[in-house]
Amino acid sequence: MVVLMRTVLIFGLVTFGVLTMTPHPGAKQTTDNVVTIIAERFGFTPSEVHVLIGTTLELRISSADTMHGFRIVGGNVNILVPKRRQGEAVVNFEATKVGRYEFECSRLCGAGHNFMRGAIVVHEGEEVSGQ
Numbered sequence: 001m002v003v004l005m006r007t008v009l010i011f012g013l014v015t016f017g018v019l020t021m022t023p024h025p026g027a028k029q030t031t032d033n034v035v036t037i038i039a040e041r042f043g044f045t046p047s048e049v050h051v052l053i054g055t056t057l058e059l060r061i062s063s064a065d066t067m068h069g070f071r072i073v074g075g076n077v078n079i080l081v082p083k084r085r086q087g088e089a090v091v092n093f094e095a096t097k098v099g100r101y102e103f104e105c106s107r108l109c110g111a112g113h114n115f116m117r118g119a120i121v122v123h124e125g126e127e128v129s130g131q
Helices: none
Strands: 012-015 018-021 032-040 043-045 048-052 056-063 068-072 078-081 089-094 099-104 117-123
Touching: 032 048, 032 068, 043 117, 048 056, 056 068, 056 078, 068 089, 078 089
Parallel strands: 018 048, 032 056, 048 117
Antiparallel strands: 012 018, 032 043, 056 089, 068 078, 068 099, 099 117
């Protein structure tokens, strides 16, 4: 199978499981960004994604081991993430309101399944702060 690799420019910093997204200084507040999330027993990397209100995210979720689920709590997203080397799941998330949007694994994947949680944190302003 031929796999097309796409180079994605992400403005921000990835440290300790937290991804911070800030738009280019000359860009308008609404930006398009791609975030890659790896699901693995028993966590997501990154486990937090910080964005500005108005940001549209494309979340590309893949697994480093077995099949997982990806559900945004209180939202209408609940998908399966294929097991290692069998593709990725893609979710579009529009940051229309400030707040914390929790996500979790929605497919039982072992004894630590309940620890597979994370969040998309939407901030107001011109740049994400408080990291």
